[in-house]
Amino acid sequence: MQTLDFNRLQETLYHEELPNGLQVFILPKKGFSKTYVSFTTKYGSIDNTFVPLGKKEKVRVPDGIAHFLEHKMFEKEDGDVFQKFGMNGASANAFTSFTRTAYLFSATENLYPNTELLLDFVQAPYFTEQTVEKEKGIIGQEITMYDDQPDWRAYFGAIENLYESHPVKIDIAGTVESIADITADHLYECYHTFYHPSNMLVFAVGAVDPEEMMEFIRTNQAAKTFDRPERIVREFPQEPANAAVAERSIEMDVSKPKVQFAVKLPYPDLSGIDALKHELSNEILLDLLFGRTSDFYTEAYEEGLIDESFGTEFTSETGFAFAVIGTDSKDPDKFAEKVRATLRSASEKFPFGQDALDRQLRRRTGLFLRALNSIEYIANQFTRYAFNGMNLFDTVPALEDLQVKDLQDALVPLADEQAWSVFEVLPASKGE
Template sequence: MKTLEYSRVNETLYHETLPNGLQVFILPKSGFSKTYVSFTTRYGSVDNTFIPLGKDEIVRVPDGIAHFLEHKMFEKEDGDVFQKFGMNGASANAFTSFTRTAYLFSATENLYPNTELLLNFVQAPYFTEETVEKEKGIIGQEITMYDDLPDWRAYFGTIENLYKEHPVKIDIAGTVESISKITADHLYECYHTFYHPSNMLVFAVGAVDPEEMMTFIRDNQAAKTFDKPERIVRQFPQEKMEAAVKEGSLEMDVSKPKVHLGIKLPALAQEGLEGLKQELSYQIMMDLLFGKTSKFYTDAYEEGLIDESFSTDFTAEEGFAFSVIGSDSAKPEELTRKIQDTLQWASEKFPFGQEDLDRQRRRRIGFFMRALNSVEYIANQFTRYAFNGMNLFDTVTALEALEVKDLQEVLVPLTDEKARTVFTVKPPANKG
């Protein structure tokens, strides 16, 4: 077991790669009573085209299958796993994103029984055609519920406009039609391809003894048999940097339009510290342009173009990146024009200097240090960074290494007019 010291943030991380390829990370937190343990696979909604384990040809599986598989993992022949966690005094959950699926629990007692339950249920799939058919109705209702949420439709409508072929444009849960095609065989095929320990990571943080926990996980895995690990072959379409659709809209029962401007960005060019610096540069640049202390925000709010719903989002995962800026607005065209004008203004004469960077740097270091008091934040963010070849605990080092030129470099793709789309959710034309 390796010991990794991060003196800048006063953290000590323990790491081991087990013989089956599973990566295990343990972060003890002095003074904490709760422990949070996650078991995550590098498999998400975008992984719908791949070569299955033991086969030679590319297959295309139904959209939404990663999320469907996440749901089905909790149902076993002897009952529901959620109930077992509850009986052990733990709170369990799971989520599927574009690029990963995570299973997790938090508890203040019964740490090892709950850890055993987590490891065992994720590594023991149980699917039948009967239970798969039953789940289609449940997930279909979830999809329908999200289809009725204007904010969700505005966000995913923007992403769908940005991409022509890449599966990031597809809702993580898929559609009612796509999940209707899922079979138990599909689930087993995806499970055996993506849920091999060599494609997974365990992270434990909080009130945990690293030696005891590592020994426990090591023994649990040694008692199981796994296929020899193979390189996973995923296939993604090539995308041009232009937005696929320049403008789109949807009518829904909203009192005020919701408008989002999306920007399609190149995937991060680096990993490690340089990749982290690039991601932080994008985030800082977005804050300088559109954050609550920016000139844009002050002017737009005073002009009645935005309200408290205004938000900016930057997403970067392996193979894709994008930014979304939006708000409820009674004047969606004026807001869109103001966002575009702000980007144009920044591209013509770079308006930010060392003082601006230093202020953002201090703010982000403060936020990061406070966030290290959250076991949920640490586990989720560490795993995301690890799957992208970066280290969460290098954040302060990366922030301190940033220079103004790093901000100037990321501004270039942010201000590419061809990479933008606008999506608006509007009230019905005959409303009122």
């Protein structure tokens, strides 16, 4: 078992790659009574075209299947797994993102029975055509619910505008039409391809003994048989640098328009500290340009162009990256134009020096150190960083290594006008 000491953070991370390829990370936290354990596969909604395990030809599976599979994993022949966690005093959950599917529990007791339950249910798929058909109605209702949420429609509408054909533009849950085509055979094919231990990661944080937990997981995995690991062949379409659609709007039952200004960014083929620096540079740049201490924010708020819903987001996952700046606004067109003007002005003359960066670095370092007191935060973030070739605990060194030039470099693609797009949700027109 490998020990990774982060002395400045007073954290020690334990890591081992098991013979079946499973990566196991354990972070003991003194003074905590709760433990989080997650079991995550590097498989998300964008993985809809791939070569199945043991085959040579690629397949295209229905959109939304990763999310559908996540739902079905909890249903077994002998009952619902959620109930079993509850009987063990644990709170269980799961989620599917663009690039990963995670199963997790938190508990203050019965750590090893719950860990065994987590490992065993994720590694024992059970699908029938009858249960698959039943689930279509349940997930169909979930999709319809999200379709009726203006904030969700605004966010995904902006992403749809950016991409011509990359599956990131498709809602994670798919559509009612796409999930209608899912079969039990589809689920097994996806499961056996992406749920191999060599494509997965276990992370435990909190009140846990690393030696005992690692030995428990070793024993659990050694008792099981898996196919020989194979490299997963995924296929994604080539995307142009420009946004697919410059402007688009829909009408919904909202009292105030919603607007999302989105920027399609190039994916950086980086790892380690360099990948962390790239992510932090973009987040800090967005904060300096549009955050609560910026001239933009002060002016836009005084003009009534933004309200408490205003926010920025930078997303960078394997194969794609984008930024979104959004708000509810009485004048969405004027808001979008103000964002454009801010980016153009910064591109013409970079407005931030070392003092502005230093303030951000102190603030970000403080926020990160406080966040490490939350095992919920660590549990939710660690795997995302790991699957993107980064280590969450390298954040402080990466912050300290940032230079003003890193922000200037981040501005170049952000200020590319061909990569800009605006999506608006407008109040529905009232008929006579």
